[in-house]
Amino acid sequence: MTSTLRALIELTKPRIVMLVVITVVAGFLVAPAPEGALAVTLLHAAIGTALVAAGTNALNQVAERDVDAIMRRTQARPLPTGRLDVRQAQVFAWTAGIAGVTYLAVFVNTLTAVLAAATLVSYVFVYTPLKRRTTLATVVGAVPGALPVLGGWAATGAGLxxxxxxxxxxxxxxxxxxxxxxxxxxxxxxxxxxxxxxxxxxxxxxxxxxxxxxxxxxxxxxxxxxxxxxxxxxxxxxxxxxxxxxxxxxxxxxxxxxxxxxxxxxxxxxxxxxxxxxxxxxxxxxx
Incomplete structure (x- = not known):
């Protein structure tokens, strides 16, 4: 594995991506699945959501690269250390996010794709900048954090x-x-x-x-x-x-x-x- 590929994977925060996928799987499995909700649909939902989560986390690191360079907990991340440049990270992040939303729209359903897009937008463009402005950002950030479980539910075709x-x-x-x-x-x-x-x-x-x-x-x-x-x-x-x-x-x-x-x-x-x-x-x- 090349150093650039390792840095791109790290940029996605794999453990957070895994937790997001777990909530999607849980939402899918506990929903009152209509006839036709197949295991392959769950697989598609997991793949699409993983891509969106990866893109979201990467965009967050792009936006907070100055902060990450200051905090001891995050100083070793790919952007503060220079293992990736900002342009590489941006292209990768947007490619993953857009690919994930498109994948969900094509292989799952529109509602699941919309919820995934809402997660990305609210996390990157609402929660992330609010962290510099108000202590309420933690509450706001819990909204995109909880949307993926709705995505898993919606992937079955069941209403919310x-x-x-x-x-x-x-x-x-x-x-x-x-x-x-x-x-x-x-x-x-x-x-x-x-x-x-x-x-x-x-x-x-x-x-x-x-x-x-x-x-x-x-x-x-x-x-x-x-x-x-x-x-x-x-x-x-x-x-x-x-x-x-x-x-x-x-x-x-x-x-x-x-x-x-x-x-x-x-x-x-x-x-x-x-x-x-x-x-x-x-x-x-x-x-």
């Missing part, structure tokens, strides 16, 4: 009804304690780069972890809603209840005893939460 929006709400709310904990751990980096994260303006951590606790508490009833509505059964309900109470507890502990250690524990709980919850939901629907 109440159950789909509950799934969106779960992914939306989950992101907030997750990223608030991460922002606290890297608050010095964000301060150095001039980004308007809540943790940068919160010297004692009370605002940061109060919000994390509020969003974790809000996630509890939303995560249980699929079971309460009869869409999934008791195994999911019990698992979702345990996971959500764990996240609330981790958030409250971080609020009561503010420390990097408790922030890291909250972040770890959030990393476990979403994939396990989605697996429980998928297994329940497939049972």
């Amino acid at each position: 009804g109440r159950e789909a929006w509950i799934l969106f709400g779960i992914v939306f709310l989950w992101q907030l304690p997750h990223f608030l904990a991460l922002a606290w751990l890297y608050r010095d980096d964000y301060r150095r780069a001039g980004l308007r994260m809540l943790s940068v303006e919160d010297s004692n951590g009370r605002k940061t972890f109060s919000q994390a606790a509020v969003y974790a508490a809000a996630l509890l009833p939303v995560s249980l809603a699929p079971a309460l509505g009869g869409a999934v059964g008791l195994p999911y309900f019990l698992g979702a209840l345990a996971l959500s109470l764990w996240l609330v507890w981790a958030s409250m502990r971080a609020l009561r005893w503010v420390s990097d250690r408790n922030a890291a524990r909250l972040f770890g709980a959030s990393v476990t939460y979403l994939p396990v919850l989605l697996v429980l939901m998928v297994l329940d629907r497939l049972a």
